[in-house]
Amino acid sequence: MSAGTETETGTETGTDLGAPARAATSPHVLDNAAWASLAGAHSGFAEHPCGTPPGTSRAARYDPDVSPFAALADPADPRSWADLALLVGPGRTAALSGLLTPPEGWETVGSVAGVQLVGTSLRAEPAPEAVRLGPADVPAMLALTGLAKPGPFLRRTVELGTYLGIRHRGRLIAMAGERLHPPGWTEISAVCTHPGYRGRGLATRLVRAVAAGIRERGEIPFLHTSAANTGAVRLYESIGFTVRHRPFFMAVRAPVGTPAEHP
Known part of the structure; x- marks a missing residue:
C-alpha cells in the first residue's frame, strides 16, 4: 500500500487545525500527495514518459530503487492516463493512490483501503x-x-x-x-x-x-x-x-x- 508507517504491533500505520482554510471545491494537496511530491521536492527522483516535452508530463513515477509508486497530475484527465501508459508500458503495472475506478482498458490488479491522518x-x-x-x-x-x-x-x-x-x-x-x-x-x-x-x-x-x-x-x-x-x-x-x-x-x-x- 501507499504508506509505509507501522505501529509497534507490526502493522502499517491527519486535516490539521493549523492548516490554511480552503474552498470546498479546491482539491487539497494531500489528495494527490505523490504527484505534488514528484512535481516538487522529489522531482529529482521522478521518471517521466520518454519523449514528453519538459514540464508537460501529466504522469510520473519514482525511480524504482527509491519507491514503487507512480502518480497522475489529474486522475480525471485522460491525458494523465495516456502519459502513464507511455511511462509504464503496455501490460505493465503501476501503484497509485486515491483512485476507485481506472478508465476503460486499465485493469485493477490490487486494492487496499487506507486512512490518511x-x-x-x-x-x-x-x-x-x-x-x-x-x-x-x-x-x-x-x-x-x-x-x-x-x-x-x-x-x-x-x-x-x-x-x-x-x-x-x-x-x-x-x-x-x-x-x-x-x-x-x-x-x-x-x-x-x-x-x-x-x-x-x-x-x-x-x-x-x-x-x-x-x-x-x-x-x-x-x-x-x-x-x-x-x-x-x-x-x-x-x-x-x-x-x-x-x-x-x-x-x-x-x-x-x-x-x-x-x-
Missing part, C-alpha cells in the same frame, strides 16, 4: 537515543523492514528524507523516516519495530522525533495506514493524529497494445 495535536520532541540513519545503514534497514513489513522500503528510499533509528547492542531495532513531501507537508513512513522489542514505546518516540524535524521546517506531519488496521488508527489518534481522508491504494495494469504518442 494528520498530526493536528501530535507532541513533537527529539528522542535522545535515536540516531540518524544513512546509506551505510541500508542493509540493517532492509533487514528490519523485511521482518516487520511496514510497507515498501527499497535500497534508496533512505534518500527521500530524514530517517532515525534506535539500536540495542549495535542492532537496529526500530526506525521511522520521511517519505512523500508535498508543499508544506511531510509524510512519516517506514515506522517499524523489531518483534522482540515491541511494547516499549519505541515507535511512538521515533514518530515524535521525526515530527520534530518536520515541524522545525515549518511543515505539518501526516501518515497513512490500512483501514483494516483499526488498532493502528486508534494508536495514532491517541498520540495526536486526526483522520483526514480515506484513500484507496491500487495496483493497476496498463492496456495491452501500443499507447498513443504524446500529443
Whole structure:
C-alpha cells in the first residue's frame, strides 16, 4: 500500500487545525500527495514518459530503487492516463493512490483501503537515543523492514528524507523516516519495530522525533495506514493524529497494445 508507517504491533500505520482554510471545491494537496511530491521536492527522483516535452508530463513515477509508486497530475484527465501508459508500458503495472475506478482498458490488479491522518495535536520532541540513519545503514534497514513489513522500503528510499533509528547492542531495532513531501507537508513512513522489542514505546518516540524535524521546517506531519488496521488508527489518534481522508491504494495494469504518442 501507499504508506509505509507501522505501529509497534507490526502493522502499517491527519486535516490539521493549523492548516490554511480552503474552498470546498479546491482539491487539497494531500489528495494527490505523490504527484505534488514528484512535481516538487522529489522531482529529482521522478521518471517521466520518454519523449514528453519538459514540464508537460501529466504522469510520473519514482525511480524504482527509491519507491514503487507512480502518480497522475489529474486522475480525471485522460491525458494523465495516456502519459502513464507511455511511462509504464503496455501490460505493465503501476501503484497509485486515491483512485476507485481506472478508465476503460486499465485493469485493477490490487486494492487496499487506507486512512490518511494528520498530526493536528501530535507532541513533537527529539528522542535522545535515536540516531540518524544513512546509506551505510541500508542493509540493517532492509533487514528490519523485511521482518516487520511496514510497507515498501527499497535500497534508496533512505534518500527521500530524514530517517532515525534506535539500536540495542549495535542492532537496529526500530526506525521511522520521511517519505512523500508535498508543499508544506511531510509524510512519516517506514515506522517499524523489531518483534522482540515491541511494547516499549519505541515507535511512538521515533514518530515524535521525526515530527520534530518536520515541524522545525515549518511543515505539518501526516501518515497513512490500512483501514483494516483499526488498532493502528486508534494508536495514532491517541498520540495526536486526526483522520483526514480515506484513500484507496491500487495496483493497476496498463492496456495491452501500443499507447498513443504524446500529443
